[in-house]
Amino acid sequence: MIIECPAKINLSLDVVGKREDGYHLLEMIMQTVSLYDKVKITKDSETRVICNNINVPSDRSNIAVRAVELMKQRYEIQDNFKIEIEKNIPVAAGLAGGSTNGAAVIKAINEMYSLKLSKDEMKEIALKLGADVPFFFEGGTCLAEGIGEKLTKLNDISCYIVLAKPPINVSTKYVYQNLKLDEISIHPDTKRIIDYIKYNDIKMLAASMVNVLENVTIKEYPIIYEIKNIMMEFGALGSLMSGSGPTVFGIFEEKADAIKCYNRLRDYIKEVFVVNTVDRGV
Numbered sequence: 602m603i604i605e606c607p608a609k610i611n612l613s614l615d616v617v618g619k620r621e622d623g624y625h626l627l628e629m630i631m632q633t634v635s636l637y638d639k640v641k642i643t644k645d646s647e648t649r650v651i652c653n654n655i656n657v658p659s660d661r662s663n664i665a666v667r668a669v670e671l672m673k674q675r676y677e678i679q680d681n682f683k684i685e686i687e688k689n690i691p692v693a694a695g696l697a698g699g700s701t702n703g704a705a706v707i708k709a710i711n712e713m714y715s716l717k718l719s720k721d722e723m724k725e726i727a728l729k730l731g732a733d734v735p736f737f738f739e740g741g742t743c744l745a746e747g748i749g750e751k752l753t754k755l756n757d758i759s760c761y762i763v764l765a766k767p768p769i770n771v772s773t774k775y776v777y778q779n780l781k782l783d784e785i786s787i788h789p790d791t792k793r794i795i796d797y798i799k800y801n802d803i804k805m806l807a808a809s810m811v812n813v814l815e816n817v818t819i820k821e822y823p824i825i826y827e828i829k830n831i832m833m834e835f836g837a838l839g840s841l842m843s844g845s846g847p848t849v850f851g852i853f854e855e856k857a858d859a860i861k862c863y864n865r866l867r868d869y870i871k872e873v874f875v876v877n878t879v880d881r882g883v
């Protein structure tokens with residue numbers, strides 16, 4: 602069985618509080634985009650991962666393996682699996698490449714064994730793998746609250762997006778640890794953004810996007826700011842860092858403008874893509 606699993610971006614990201622265990626409470630607008638990994642899963646004598654990207658772990662720390670283990674244990678499955686991942690989504694980029702692979706494995710095993718799990722049941726299992734995983738059973742445009750697990754489906758928006766992943770590594774843990782909540786002066790107006798989405802007002806949506814985690818990353822990595830500026834110079838309606846970064850995206854109504862921006866960024870960044878929003882998850 603082969604599952605195509607999309608990447609996500611965060612059209613906005615606000616931190617609205619902290620849980621007792623130190624995890625940050627969020628309000629995010631999530632969106633799936635047309636950059637896909639392919640996950641092929643077949644029965645085998647042992648569970649193993651084969652991936653075309655050497656930065657993806659092949660041991661039990663791979664989220665796809667953790668998804669297999671969880672499904673095996675929960676549904677008393679004796680078989681083992683070969684998981685072949687065609688990795689097209691940049692790794693550790695703020696695009697939730699690992700999470701979408703985990704969701705794909707849950708979906709594949711549900712189908713292979715005719716488990717007939719509901720979307721809500723799969724979301725519940727997905728949450729055990731990570732806060733971003735349940736979203737991939739909704740896909741499209743969603744509001745995510747809590748640490749990402751409380752999902753509300755919104756109208757699906759439609760536009761072109763340029764993604765640019767600078768060649769730097771940003772640790773999610775570092776970003777959250779260094780976020781000084783009381784020093785953040787600009788938060789997204791999430792309610793208003795939801796209204797723009799409701800009326801499909803891409804211009805106002807793009808102009809209103811805020812990701813509070815940029816307060817940490819831009820200070821450390823000015824290249825994020827530089828990419829945002831280039832995107833705006835090349836006609837983006839808005840540009841933002843996705844998740845904890847370092848990927849930056851720009852929103853475009855016209856494909857021709859997105860391609861011009863892509864061509865400019867390709868001069869100095871390797872991982873650049875023109876994609877569009879999609880209304881599906883895994």
Ligand SMILES: C[C@@](CO)(OP(=O)(O)O)[C@H](O)COP(=O)(O)OP(=O)(O)OC[C@H]1O[C@@H](n2ccc(N)nc2=O)[C@H](O)[C@@H]1O
Pocket residue numbers: 611623624625626627629694695696697731732733748749773774775777778843844845846
């Ligand atoms: C920023 C977001 C936005 O979608 O995505 P990515 O950039 O990873 O795609 C998510 O919040 C990424 O959440 P998640 O995938 O659970 O983060 P992990 O890498 O597991 O978390 C690493 C560490 O960051 C901190 N952390 C994480 C999530 C959260 N809501 N509050 C936190 O304080 C915790 O200290 C945790 O140990």
Ligand SMILES: Nc1ncnc2c1ncn2[C@@H]1O[C@H](COP(=O)(O)OP(=O)(O)O)[C@@H](O)[C@H]1O
Pocket residue numbers: 656657658662663664665686691692693694695696697698699700702703773844846
């Ligand atoms: N299937 C997978 N694909 C990518 N990364 C994975 C996978 N499984 C585990 N990882 C680990 O998860 C980390 C975060 O990767 P990823 O999910 O791509 O990024 P992000 O959380 O920034 O959106 C990587 O550094 C990698 O070690």
